[in-house]
Amino acid sequence: MADPKHTSSERDSLPVITDCEGCGVCCFHMGYPAFILPREPMTDEQIDANPELVQQIINDPRRREELKAGHPGETFWHSLPDELRDEWKAFVSQYQLPKYGEDPSTFDGPCIWLDMQTRRCRNHEHRPRICRDFATGSPECYEWRAYYRDRISLNRPAAN
Ligand code: SF4
Ligand code: SF4
Known part of the structure; x- marks a missing residue:
């Protein structure tokens, strides 16, 4: 995942928040x-015959042990309704990173489940583990809010 890398003063200038209302960034x-x-x-x-996996291991040597161990799949994938799983597979099979003008960023586009009007997850009860673990008000939350500060809803009430 991309790292927005903002200074502590940029993060500290953001209001303290206790919920995600109007954000979604x-x-x-x-x-x-x-x-x-x-x-x-x-x-x-099998790993060494796949150049993409070899590159992943060059970037992070721990990847080899992950691949050799396999994974049973997270709980929320297995509990996903069939229509959402089929929609996900169809989207991912065609997915390409968007190009952002002159700078082909490594950032993906907005999540397909994000409602850009409400800034809420359309399938919140089915969201994956990584989204459940991402804590409101965490350092990472402040990093992304600093990065997208001009796109946070102005109607959002500040908590302090
Ligand atoms: S960046 Fe923080 S406040 Fe905004 S939606 Fe994500 S967790 Fe919530
Ligand atoms: S699935 Fe996760 S990333 Fe996608 S909109 Fe829902 S909370 Fe956001």
Whole structure:
């Protein structure tokens, strides 16, 4: 995931918040709900034959052990209604990173489940683990609010 890298003074100038009303900016760069999918354990030979996986391991050597261990898939993927799972698969199979003008950013576009009018998740009860773990008011929350500060709803009441 991209790192917005803002200074502490930029973050500190933002109002303290206790809920996500009118915000939603941490979903602006997700592209689609990031479920951890079930995957079979891989052998070293299978991994080394895949250039994309080899590059991932160069970027983060821990990736090899993850691939060799496999994963049963997160709970919220398995409990997802069939129509949402089918919609997700169809979208991801066609997905391409958007290009942002002269700068081909590594950021994904807004999550397909984000309602840009309400700034709420359209399927909040089915959101993946990563979204549930992202805490309102956490340092990461402030990073993204600093990055997208000009796109946070002006109608949002400040908590202090
Ligand atoms: S950036 Fe923070 S306040 Fe905004 S939606 Fe995400 S968790 Fe909520
Ligand atoms: S699944 Fe919902 S909470 Fe998670 S990034 Fe998408 S819109 Fe946001």
